[in-house]
Amino acid sequence: MEKPVRVKILDHEYLIRGDEDEEQIQEIAEFVNDKFKEIRDNTEKLSEKKAAILAAFHIASEYFQLQKERDNMILDIQSRAQSLNFQIDSIIR
Numbered sequence: 001m002e003k004p005v006r007v008k009i010l011d012h013e014y015l016i017r018g019d020e021d022e023e024q025i026q027e028i029a030e031f032v033n034d035k036f037k038e039i040r041d042n043t044e045k046l047s048e049k050k051a052a053i054l055a056a057f058h059i060a061s062e063y064f065q066l067q068k069e070r071d072n073m074i075l076d077i078q079s080r081a082q083s084l085n086f087q088i089d090s091i092i093r
Contacts, residue, residue, distance in 0.1 A: 009033045010040075010048065035059055 004015040005022045007029035016025050035055045040046060046054075 010036050032059070 002018065002021065004017045005025040007014050007016050007026060009029055009032055014029075016029065018025055020028070032055065035058060036051060039051045039054045039058065043051070043054075
């Protein structure tokens with residue numbers, strides 16, 4: 001694990017320790033901070049705790065959507081590869 005990286009999320013500083021390099025940790029913190037601000041700016045009188053839960057939910061939702069898209073892309077690539085293999089086999093024979 002790398003040394004802790006100081007990040008700022010909603011005017012609070014945190015020390016984050018992770019396997020990623022400092023630049024990536026800062027990028028992730030900025031993404032989380034932006035998501036937090038987006039939630040806070042679009043809702044009135046929402047506590048920080050509730051904003052954090054909503055931000056986490058939105059981030060998780062985006063993550064699951066990307067996973068689904070990746071899985072569909074993998075299936076499409078596998079299907080195309082199988083089709084190409086059949087075409088190659090038919091030409092060779």
